[in-house]
Amino acid sequence: MARIVRPTAYGTPDVLGIFELRIPRPAAGEVVVGVRAAGVNPIDWKLYSGAFHTVDDEHKESAGVAAEALPALGLECAGVVTAVGVGVTGVELGDEVIAHPVTAAYADYVVAPVTALVRKPATLSWEAAGTLMLSGTTAAHTVHAVGLGRGDTVLVHGGSGGTGLMAVQLATARGATVLATGAERNHHLLRELGAVPLAYGPGLLDRVRAAAPDGVTAAVDCAGTDEALDVSVALVADRTRIASIVGTDRRAAVGVKTLGYGPGQDAGTEVRLAARADLAARAGAGELRVLVHGSYPLYEAARAHKVGIAGHAPGKLVLVP
Ligand SMILES: NC(=O)c1ccc[n+]([C@@H]2O[C@H](COP(=O)([O-])OP(=O)(O)OC[C@H]3O[C@@H](n4cnc5c(N)ncnc54)[C@H](OP(=O)(O)O)[C@@H]3O)[C@@H](O)[C@H]2O)c1
Incomplete structure (x- = not known):
């Protein structure tokens, strides 16, 4: 049995x-x-x-x-x-x-x-x-969807969560500069993974601007709050370079990419399935924690x-x- x-x-x-x-x-x-x-x-x-x-x-x-x-x-x-x-x-x-x-x-x-x-x-x-795999493939989909590469500065909302921690590492591996939000007690972790940690909550937009004076080119939202959406659209000129895995219908209304399995969302099935071997290899080699x-x-x-x-x-x- x-x-x-x-x-x-x-x-x-x-x-x-x-x-x-x-x-x-x-x-x-x-x-x-x-x-x-x-x-x-x-x-x-x-x-x-x-x-x-x-x-x-x-x-x-x-x-x-x-x-x-x-x-x-x-x-x-x-x-x-x-x-x-x-x-x-x-x-x-x-x-x-x-x-x-x-x-x-x-x-x-x-x-x-x-x-x-x-x-x-x-x-x-x-x-x-x-x-x-679930967090890893989702994170791989986010960095693919916003087309991250060297020279980018990306803001990851919810960077200290299961998916965010993966997105932070995959973004860093692509050569991007990474800013990531999380509770203060998790900032050491974000720093260890190569991100600039920021507290979420009132004043986030100003904190991001101070930490990235040359601007933010992409955003990945793993938090799903109004604040995350508002700050992302205020910072990232090209809304196709904002990807969200959770949140409200407002996301589609403002034109950001919504990734997932809901109506009208991009499930990214091919990207996610294809990412599995690479995630296993990186994690096995100790490059992805x-x-x-x-x-x-x-x-x-x-x-x-x-x-x-x-x-x-x-x-x-x-x-x-
Ligand atoms: N669309 C998809 O394909 C897909 C795939 C996977 C997950 N998801 C969804 O994405 C969400 C995140 O998943 P997960 O596994 O990463 O969850 P998780 O491990 O619980 O992480 C939650 C994150 O949100 C942060 N957070 C909590 N309250 C916040 C606030 N008020 N403002 C900003 N950030 C806040 C947490 O930060 P602290 O812990 O530092 O406070 C943490 O970084 C879930 O809703 C999940 O269902 C969607």
Whole structure:
């Protein structure tokens, strides 16, 4: 038998339950991965929080948000291949892999299409490998979308978060000068990664202007606040060089790039999938740091989500079955 964490209703993390299922079997083109570490991401709690729908209880069923439609959780993990389906080549039992994108990785075992696999570098810890890809591929999409290169000065809002820390490092690696916002207690981290740290909150525009007197050529918003949007458009003349991964409808109205899976957004599927091998190689070589803030056993998934929802964990949260 195998354990899996799933929501039992829409609501707060207290709705998460742990269930026993048969160990899954792979179909053609799939493998089963014994999960050693599963990344925890904000999308996980948003999926069962009701954030993605505004339907009252009476209409939930017809809108497809009834309890039976509750999502499985866990879009990324790292682990060991324990079963290989028909037609799979190049993957053997016992291989250590990163799997992303997958569904239902909050579990002892996950079924993954072979196309989701990237070899796990031996030098990378299970925790780092399990939580590298969702933030890493999103960050890779942001720096690609704004076309960062040498000579650019980029402002990363939410630079101290899971995605922001990746964006800061990828931007620095492209030769850009990086300014990044975060709470004061995380400024040492941003500095270590090569960014100029700035506090978010009132006066941000003036602080950025003082830190970058020659101007800011691009912005990446991982915070999603009105302040982040307003400061970005005040500083960056070319709005196609502002990319946002979270926020309100105002973003489209002011003409910045909205990256993600919502209506009208750029999912960047090709860019994100193509980035995985490079992210693994860089992380394996120690050029890209995966900062893991907290590891939790499966039965403490709700605790991990509460820490994540509080919104100030410097780095990634991970479940270790
Ligand atoms: N569109 C996509 O494809 C995509 C992909 C991944 C994530 N996302 C979304 O992007 C958001 C960030 O994800 P994440 O994993 O990086 O989250 P996270 O790890 O929780 O990071 C949150 C960041 O926001 C900062 N922050 C908190 N309050 C702030 C405020 N009032 N003003 C400015 N910054 C503030 C935090 O700074 P301190 O901790 O220093 O206070 C931290 O840097 C989430 O909403 C997530 O769902 C979207």
